[in-house]
Amino acid sequence: QWAEADQFTRDALIVLAGSKEKGRTFVYWTEVKRIPSTDLATIERLWNKFSKGKFGYSVQKKKWRQSKNDFEAWCKKIGWTTTDGDVERKKRWFGASEFIYDLKKAPEGHLPLTSALRGTSLIKELLNHPVWENDDWKKEP
Numbered sequence: 001q002w003a004e005a006d007q008f009t010r011d012a013l014i015v016l017a018g019s020k021e022k023g024r025t026f027v028y029w030t031e032v033k034r035i036p037s038t039d040l041a042t043i044e045r046l047w048n049k050f051s052k053g054k055f056g057y058s059v060q061k062k063k064w065r066q067s068k069n070d071f072e073a074w075c076k077k078i079g080w081t082t083t084d085g086d087v088e089r090k091k092r093w094f095g096a097s098e099f100i101y102d103l104k105k106a107p108e109g110h111l112p113l114t115s116a117l118r119g120t121s122l123i124k125e126l127l128n129h130p131v132w133e134n135d136d137w138k139k140e141p
Contacts, residue, residue, distance in 0.1 A: 002101035002111060009043055009112045029121035032129060040129060041137035047112065051103060055111040058137070061127045063109040071120045079107035090116070
């Protein structure tokens with residue numbers, strides 16, 4: 001169910017940001033500000049509720065602060081890296097996914113996944129979205 005929730009989140013962000021109506025299957029970082037706070041808050045409450053606070057953008061934001069806004073350190077902290085022999089690399093999205101869709105085995109903040117293939121701007125914008133400026137996102141509408 002976590003892989004499906006992850007894909008649903010990506011699909012929802014594409015629609016909410018207006019990317020789908022432009023014929024794109026991804027969100028540009030500049031479109032993140034168009035995602036309504038109420039919708040992002042709803043997505044976040046669902047991740048938090050069903051993962052018992054282990055997954056979600058707010059959890060990732062906490063890990064981001066703990067990593068002092070260092071993308072490489074953050075990826076390690078949330079389990080987005082792996083080691084091949086002596087070489088550390090990012091986990092693969094394509095083919096057989098190397099990400100962990102198991103609540104008990106995944107590190108805190110591991111999900112939802114956000115592509116950094118086009119750079120780190122998208123995840124940084126999501127973590128800096130105005131919805132996180134206070135705790136109002138936690139309140140049910």
